[in-house]
Every structure is written in C-alpha cells, then in structure tokens.
Amino acid sequence: DTEVTQTPKHLVMGMTNKKSLKCEQHMGHRAMYWYKQKAKKPPELMFVYSYEKLSINESVPSRFSPECPNSSLLNLHLHALQPEDSALYLCASSQYRGNTEAFFGQGTRLTVV
C-alpha cells in the first residue's frame, strides 16, 4: 500500500463555514505534510509533522489549523477562509522528515465562495 488518501476530493465552502480536510496513510511513515497549490504554480509548504509533532509552520494564517491525531492521520481544519484561499491542498508523507521520497495524495480542490 503506497497510497495517501485525501478526503474530500472537492469542497466548496462559504467564508463563515468551518470544515476539515482529512489525510490518511498506512505506510508507517512518520512525517506528514500539507502543501497548498494554486493553478499553474508549484506546491507551497504549509505544515510539517514529524512523529506526530508539529515541526514547521510556514507562517500560515491561523484560519488554517493542522492536527495530527495519530501517526496515520493528518487533518487540516479550516475556519473563516477567504476566496484567495481557494486552491488544491495536497497532503504528503515520507518515511522520515526530508530524507526520502514523499508520496502525495490526490489533493482536495477547495473553493471558497
């Protein structure tokens, strides 16, 4: 199993809504990542979890709140988003932080209206 599963695949939310993105992997990877990708742009690193502890927060606004309940799951809680937050949100995992290939999920395409 080399899959990273993200749900939902698509999400439309209003600016006052609260929603969560979910990511799951069963490869025993100890590092998990959230990236944000706008159209025709590269993925931008948002958060890094290593051994279920937040290692990196790339100055992401507090309306994005990550959570790592266990070594297989990674959530991204969304609240009071802006239309400019509309993007593809990619989750990735690697065996350890940084030193091996990362496997990406198919992403959640988020539209904020």
Next chain:
Amino acid sequence: GQNIDQPTEMTATEGAIVQINCTYQTSGFNGLFWYQQHAGEAPTFLSYNVLDGLEEKGRFSSFLSRSKGYSYLLLKELQMKDSASYLCASNNNNDMRFGAGTRLTVKP
C-alpha cells in the same frame, strides 16, 4: 533563504531527448528531488540526488553538482505521456520546497 530556478516551459519532439535544468541557492541543503506532475494530478516522485553525479532510472536520469548548485533531469525516448510539469525541489533543513516547475510539451 532559498532560490530555485528552472525554465518555465520547454517543447520537444516525440522520441527525442530533453534536459531540464535546475539551479538552486539554498541554506541547509541536503539533496535535490525531481517530481512529475500531470495537470490536475498529484506530483509523483522521479528521483532524489544527495551525492554529486548522474543517477539513471530507465528513460529518466538525474544529475547533481553540489559545488555548482546545479541539477538536471534528462528524459530519453520522449513519449507523448511525458507531457507534464517537472518540479525540482530542494531538501533544505529536511523540508522539501519546490521550484516553479517546467511545463514540458511533447509534440508528435
């Protein structure tokens, strides 16, 4: 800080060879990744170079020169399905950060 540069777009002919260059200036550099991303899909891993030199993997090869801050991805025997974006990403301080990507179009 970091600065990763690669050409924005390239075009090549089916069956040909194409080289996509990437230069980087990053602190805490540990290695260089190459990923392929088809439109609307997730990036998929191609290669990871830590040491200087060329690593070959089927039709794809990747080269790294740490002293020059330079890498390239070489694609041989191009196929139409190779039309995609190719992203180089630096491993700096154990976190992967991407360059802007090179959009490759393979023509018949």
